[in-house]
Amino acid sequence: MVEDIIMAPLIIFMVIVAPIWLVLHYRSKKQVSQGLSEEEYIQLSDLSEMADKMADRIRTLEAILDAETPDWRNKL
Numbered sequence: 654m655v656e657d658i659i660m661a662p663l664i665i666f667m668v669i670v671a672p673i674w675l676v677l678h679y680r681s682k683k684q685v686s687q688g689l690s691e692e693e694y695i696q697l698s699d700l701s702e703m704a705d706k707m708a709d710r711i712r713t714l715e716a717i718l719d720a721e722t723p724d725w726r727n728k729l
Contacts, residue, residue: 689697718725
């Protein structure tokens, strides 16, 4: 009787839950191993380009501030 109570959920788990779990697990592993998609690579390139432009702007602004107010860094 106790064995029947334990066996029913175990059978349901092994027949239904475990296969779904395995399929989803290996599908996610496959997606991770494929690397970046074309769209993600383009987005990453765009973000990198924007970051480079922003860094140039910051350098320019700091150069202007250094020329106009030499002690601006010490005021922080």
